[in-house]
Amino acid sequence: MRTSDHDDTDDSRSSGRGAAARGIWHSPFRRFVLLFCLYLGAVGLAYPELRNQAPGFVQWASEETSWVVYQMMLPFTSEVSQSGKLLSFHSFSVSIIEECIGVYEMLIFGAGVLAFPASARSRALGLLMGLPLLYAINVARILMLVVVGYYAPEYFDFMHLYFWQATLILMITGVWLLWLYVIVRNDPKSLPHRA
């Protein structure tokens, strides 16, 4: 009797746990949060592996970003120069490091795109559209910081912090919402339309 009670309790507990797990999975919002965390962990593991496989990647990406900003400033001023990761405007110089190339924003955005119940085509388009857009926003951010750094150095720290962490989530969310609005909403194969 005691054993039977114990089994009943165990059964009801396990069925309760199963119902809770099903509840999480059947709620699109909770499923998205769960998948987002899983994909974030996955891209967090994959990116260091990419760095290991291609040791020069970060150096190359930093130098390319520095070069892109230099090329964008060149038509407007001759007081700009670039050497490797170092970018100088008049007497003000910045070094482009790994966190400046927008790769963290891209990883979070990638996890958000993969976790959303959209078709493979929409996800691929999301990555093809979103990653360059995030990169472009990041280039614009560096360009603005370089100009502020020379003309108003007292505001540089504030602007650097504000246009990095404070607006990072808003920037990623903005591009992600744009993807939902422009691509997923108009894709009949994406899950929200099939339900």
Add this chain to the structure above:
Amino acid sequence: MTRSPYRIALELIVVSVALSWLWTSYGTGAYLQFFGRLARPFFNAIGQDHIVIAFRERFINLVPFLVLMAVTPGLSLRRRSLGTLLGLFVLFCGHLALTWLAGITPRPGSGGFRDNAFTIRLIANLASDSLPFLIWATIAARQVRGLAFWLFPEFVAQSNGDRESPDDSA
């Protein structure tokens, strides 16, 4: 009455600039003092006396969370205030975890290029960057559903059995 998206965007900009300015001017020092007072006894209690308590740039994730909680329309005062307190507590716990991880993992590169320190710190940083948004989305789930109504009205109406209208959840 619902607020226009332009007004919400304007509020986002104004509040985020103001809070970021407060954070860079006064917040960093004050928060480090507050954090140190609570974190030191905590680390001592769990036998991690060697952990160095220092300011970390990612502590600024308090700012986007406060901004989102402040400008989200349709949150009741109770949910907004309790949710803000709960979120701040979770973010504080995240800061404890970041500090602890920084203390127990070697600096990236110190153990050769193929060490785990970079991976651990990267995942911690990604989680730290995403946490404000995830906490906000959980607290403001109703408002997020309102956004889903706007994007995918057919889907949300069907999944809710047409029980709610967009206005109810906005």
